[in-house]
Amino acid sequence: MSDVTMDGETLHLHGYTDTANVQQVPTRNGFGEGLVEAGLKNKNVLAICADLVESTRMEAFKKACPEQYIEIGVAEQLLVAMAGGLASAGKIPWIASYAMFNPGRSWEQVRTIMALNETNVKIAGAHAGVSVGPDGATHQAVEDIAIMRVIPHMTVVVPCDSIQTKKATLALSEMVGPVYLRFAREKSAIVTTEKTPFEIGKAQTFREGGDVAIVACGILVYNALMAAEELAKDGIQARVVNNHTVKPMDTAAIVAAARDCGAIVTVEEHQVHAGMGSRVAEIVAANHPVPIEFIGVQDRFGQSGDPVELIEHYGMGTTAIVAAAKKAVARKQ
């Protein structure tokens, strides 16, 4: 496949259309790798763990930077508050748990101690979305983007694959300010390469098209790309935007998508209410109103199941995105 360019820069994407050869790696692995690199580069980078060292992928950091690793047990409010104290004294703490518990359980501490107090704390929200699978609804965070994107000063990033998660971890370690990085448990398709650029706040056009724009974040960017290939067979050219930074969102890229394509589909593994797509709608409504269809969890809770099965059941599979795109196109004036 021919690679896309953006602002004159090639994105060096992986050959994702060759589905048989697409690599499958969990996004959490990228966090683990990025954290080690950040910690080796700067000894002020700390990892604080709440009894989930293996599943949040902090294990490699614990081995590589033992002096910078702190275990505090199952205490997510403490995780945020203590990190706030460490950050006040010049440290750069990454705090990891399942997204459901941090920021799920710790929201008020996040608001007061990280955001209002402007401390340089980095939250890693692991196991986000229904794709956690068998653990069921109690452990499937599908509201975390919503609760984080409403907080002033917060940066919210949802990378599309493991390689991008690693780059995001490094970039977020270097920026000063409170951060929420969201990633998933299960293996998911690699669509970028080491050469693909990554910049916080800058959405990426992974596929060009002028009939409809599919604006996606997280592991569902792959499904968006697959849906675009399907749509092309029916003569519909879809632009696919990897909208990895939910806050501050790339307003220019969203307005351009609305203006150039005249219809939008948003795709996220999250409640459609108040998530990434809702922010897209806010921007579009204020700047260039066009029809929007929202792919995501439709005001329901998750349940146990196989990850792929759950993605399909909750209407976030390729077929559902194709249908939504056709509906959005049909709604154009």
Add this chain to the structure above:
Amino acid sequence: MSLSQEALTQLRVKANDVRQGIVRALEAAGSGHSAGSLDMADIFTALYGSVLRHDPNNIDWPDRDRLLLSCGHIAPVRYSAMANFGYFPVEELLTLRKFGSRLQGHPERVTLPSVETTSGPLGEGLAQGVGMALAAKLDSADWRVYVVTSDAEHQCGLHWEAMMTAGKFKLDNLMCIIDRNFIQIDGSTEDIMPLEPLGDKYRSFNWEVFEVDGHDMGAILETIEKAKLVKGKPTVIVANTIPGKGVSYMEGDYTWHGKPPNKEQAAVALAELQADRERILANV
């Protein structure tokens, strides 16, 4: 280190200044928390006047001691102590809780960095203090962390998470000072959710426990000095205080937890405090 009688008297006079500042600020604000602010005046005066390594003209000094006020609603005592020890003009106290003021209803670090943390939501100060004390240990720095908490805050789970953690990491550079005034908004702490035996709870979490009369300047300073000598354990000082201390009609009355004196009440309070001040000076 023990202070001379003269130095102690000076601190007692300062504590009186701090109380008068609190009353004036609260009256001007028309809202705010009187009882706890007044009862912590002696402790805050001891801290700013003798205990803390600090410099009002160099608030970013990396080696300064950190003083955290967990129960942010008693901000008036901190603000008044800061004003009386050179952080800003005493007259600025009259801007408390007003639009555009640095003296927010609950302390905000971004607008007034020398308060160290933004606080008000209860139960969060000790946990942040644990983080700071741990950072000092990681950097082999010798500055200390003091966290002032209310007694009712011990109803918050996060405070206990922090207590456990301070014990685990043997944070002997961390001192928690509890304003043990037995009141909260809805009444007596022991009716609402009994805390006793409070000291034993800390002991069982591997803390060294001290108790002091929170209005005896000499005893406060002695106890803090003793606590600073403890190695390998965090320390806690249970400071027994009388809510509203220094203003007769407020003393011991929980209904003064969250309201300010009006103009007439403030005049009575200031007259009483002025009489106290003269008594302190006469005893020299």
